[in-house]
Amino acid sequence: MASPYMFDSDAQGKPQLSDVLAKEKSASIAMDAILRSEALVRAISGDSADFAQGLTLLLPTNRAFQSLDEIPDDLELTMKRHFVPQVITPQQMEDGISVYAYGRVARLRFKVSQGKTFVQADRRAPVEVRGAGTHAGSGTYFLVDQLFV
Numbered sequence: 001m002a003s004p005y006m007f008d009s010d011a012q013g014k015p016q017l018s019d020v021l022a023k024e025k026s027a028s029i030a031m032d033a034i035l036r037s038e039a040l041v042r043a044i045s046g047d048s049a050d051f052a053q054g055l056t057l058l059l060p061t062n063r064a065f066q067s068l069d070e071i072p073d074d075l076e077l078t079m080k081r082h083f084v085p086q087v088i089t090p091q092q093m094e095d096g097i098s099v100y101a102y103g104r105v106a107r108l109r110f111k112v113s114q115g116k117t118f119v120q121a122d123r124r125a126p127v128e129v130r131g132a133g134t135h136a137g138s139g140t141y142f143l144v145d146q147l148f149v
Helices: 017-021 025-035 038-044 062-066 075-080 090-094
Strands: 055-060 098-100 107-113 116-121 127-136 139-144
Touching (some): 017 025, 017 038, 017 055, 025 075, 038 055, 038 075, 055 127, 090 107, 090 116, 090 127
Parallel strands (some): 055 139
Antiparallel strands (some): 107 116, 116 127
16 A cells, blocks of 8 residues: 655654654664554654644564564554553653553553563563654654564
8 A cells, every 4th residue: 555645854843753753764664554544644743633742652663563473454553552642751661650552542551670661561461662762743752672462
């Protein structure tokens, strides 16, 4: 499916999360999945009332997709589990914050163990959250090497 959405990474003004994500080579498969959903494109572009409080994206890497036997049937629902309609700081993650993903499709619980930060989506196995967070516009993203399927 061809994407009707294009991001102008040379645009003037404050960059949005979409501008920064377009350059994240380690998550190009996730970006393709995001571009298939108008709601998710609006979220990363800073153009969604659902994300008025900001956005934290737990961005699955290419490795996350490549580790699957098959792509989930409802890829948009799977990706929504990685979108949090508020900005979460690394400190809040360390403090063990618990939040709902976009559309309340999953409860995400953060914790630190042995100096590493993890997120657990509902009752799935905890997944390591990598990086200190990259911020642009009204959002922040972190990398994860597993999909919340």
